[in-house]
Amino acid sequence: MNDYDRFVLDGRPVHFERGQSILEAALASGAYIPNLCHHPEFKPHGSCKLCTVKVNGRFGSACTIKAMPGQEVASDTPELNGIRRVLLQMLFVEGNHFCPGCERSGNCNLQALAYDLEMLTPHYQHFFPARELDASHPDVMLDFNRCIMCELCVRASRDFDGKNVFALAGRGTASHVVVNCPSGKLGDTDFALSDKAASVCPVGAILHKRVGFAVPIGERRYDLAPISAQVPTQQAEEA
Amino acid sequence: MLHVAPTPARKKVRIATTSLSGCFGCHMSFLDIDERLIELVDLVEFDRSPLTDIKHCGPCDVALVEGGVCNAENVQVLRELRANAKVLVALGACAVNGGLPAQRNHLDVGDCLTRVYCDRTGGKVPDDPELPLLLDKVYPINEVVRVDYFVPGCPPSGDAIWKYLTDLIFGRIPRLEHPMLHFD
Numbered sequence: 140m141n142d143y144d145r146f147v148l149d150g151r152p153v154h155f156e157r158g159q160s161i162l163e164a165a166l167a168s169g170a171y172i173p174n175l176c177h178h179p180e181f182k183p184h185g186s187c188k189l190c191t192v193k194v195n196g197r198f199g200s201a202c203t204i205k206a207m208p209g210q211e212v213a214s215d216t217p218e219l220n221g222i223r224r225v226l227l228q229m230l231f232v233e234g235n236h237f238c239p240g241c242e243r244s245g246n247c248n249l250q251a252l253a254y255d256l257e258m259l260t261p262h263y264q265h266f267f268p269a270r271e272l273d274a275s276h277p278d279v280m281l282d283f284n285r286c287i288m289c290e291l292c293v294r295a296s297r298d299f300d301g302k303n304v305f306a307l308a309g310r311g312t313a314s315h316v317v318v319n320c321p322s323g324k325l326g327d328t329d330f331a332l333s334d335k336a337a338s339v340c341p342v343g344a345i346l347h348k349r350v351g352f353a354v355p356i357g358e359r360r361y362d363l364a365p366i367s368a369q370v371p372t373q374q375a376e377e378a
Numbered sequence: 379m380l381h382v383a384p385t386p387a388r389k390k391v392r393i394a395t396t397s398l399s400g401c402f403g404c405h406m407s408f409l410d411i412d413e414r415l416i417e418l419v420d421l422v423e424f425d426r427s428p429l430t431d432i433k434h435c436g437p438c439d440v441a442l443v444e445g446g447v448c449n450a451e452n453v454q455v456l457r458e459l460r461a462n463a464k465v466l467v468a469l470g471a472c473a474v475n476g477g478l479p480a481q482r483n484h485l486d487v488g489d490c491l492t493r494v495y496c497d498r499t500g501g502k503v504p505d506d507p508e509l510p511l512l513l514d515k516v517y518p519i520n521e522v523v524r525v526d527y528f529v530p531g532c533p534p535s536g537d538a539i540w541k542y543l544t545d546l547i548f549g550r551i552p553r554l555e556h557p558m559l560h561f562d
Contacts, residue, residue, distance in 0.1 A: 231475070235481070235483075236475075237471075237475070237477065237478060237480070237481060238471070238532070238561035238562045239471055239477065239478060239532035239561070240481070241562075244561070250561055253561070254556060254559050254560065254561075255556075257554070257559065259474075259527075259528040259529070259554070260468070260475075260518075260520065260525075260528040260530070261474070261475055261518075262520070264521055265476065265483075265518065265521070267476075267483035267484060267515060268484065269484035270484075356562070362557060364556075365556045
């Protein structure tokens with residue numbers, strides 16, 4: 140390791156490979172930067188802004204900024220964690236996130252991040268939007284109440300599965316994920332349980348049928364350890 | 379014979395509790411602090427609460443509010459607690475974000491009532507003036523009054539409630555961390 144292949148993250152040197160983003164390099168080194176829309180196999184999206192860091196004093200998304208020598212990156216600071224908490228609160232009030240009734244509870248990245256950043260309340264006025272449920276597919280259920288529009292399913296289906304099943308429609312607050320077929324029903328597409336898109340959802344919007352609540356409370360992924368303490372497991376699983 | 383000077387009695391913290399649009403699960407969880415209840419009676423006394431059956435709240439130090447706000451009576455009770463309590467705590471998922479009762483929020487309340495009382499049985503929607511008026515939506519309590527602290531969980535565990543309450547009583551900044559902080 141020399142000065143040309145490392146940057147400084149929260150005062151500690153982090154090694155990077157040429158072409159890696161700050162987030163990729165940090166995760167590879169075992170350091171956690173909160174993120175929701177990042178996936179190591181897909182092109183960076185930079186939409187959730189949870190990975191916002193300060194690079195040499197300027198705000199930026201760690202998933203889209205390439206790691207470079209000489210960078211001084213601040214991530215785990217009260218200021219940035221406060222901003223991230225606000226982003227999470229806005230995500231929570233924008234959808235219908237009722238954790239007690241959600242199959243994904245305990246295995247949900249949004250929830251785990253909220254725990255990690257000690258978000259005790261969504262704070263803002265709730266939207267309580269009316270959103271669709273789609274149970275037309277034999278193996279997968281869609282619950283758009285919990286969708287955070289990270290576009291992981293859109294990217295997985297388009298870039299990885301080559302099926303282009305999902306798309307984002309509408310603009311601004313009217314943005315929503317739709318199923319790309321005339322009826323708009325997942326059951327009328329060639330979507331399959333084995334698709335990458337079926338297992339990339341970080342929240343409980345794309346659910347596998349007949350497996351809900353299989354793992355008892357206390358043994359679920361984020362019951363065991365906070366999301367920030369699971370970086371190596373996360374890396375191994377996603378690779 | 380040894381003379382032991384009586385220790386000055388510590389002023390007890392006065393606590394009011396209520397369940398608005400909740401299932402009393404958070405109150406049951408409160409009782410889950412088990413034998414620590416004995417420790418608690420030395421530290422606190424209860425004002426309005428299902429435990430005392432006092433109907434109206436007087437001046438108190440802490441108000442623990444379970445449940446969201448779903449009808450006019452809830453609003454009245456919540457405002458009375460806010461007016462009397464120095465510190466108001468939202469206890470549990472329903473108080474924090476409306477919880478499961480808030481799942482009716484994308485439905486029209488008039489439609490709900492007609493479906494339940496009229497369509498199936500041919501009856502009419504109950505209109506006894508004693509019945510509190512339903513609100514259009516179930517609201518988290520912080521959308522109705524100012525809330526000082528939030529304890530999420532459905533319900534928060536006895537340990538979490540104990541930790542939060544003792545932090546408050548002893549003047550520490552209340553804090554919940556993994557694994558006590560959970561939303562379900």
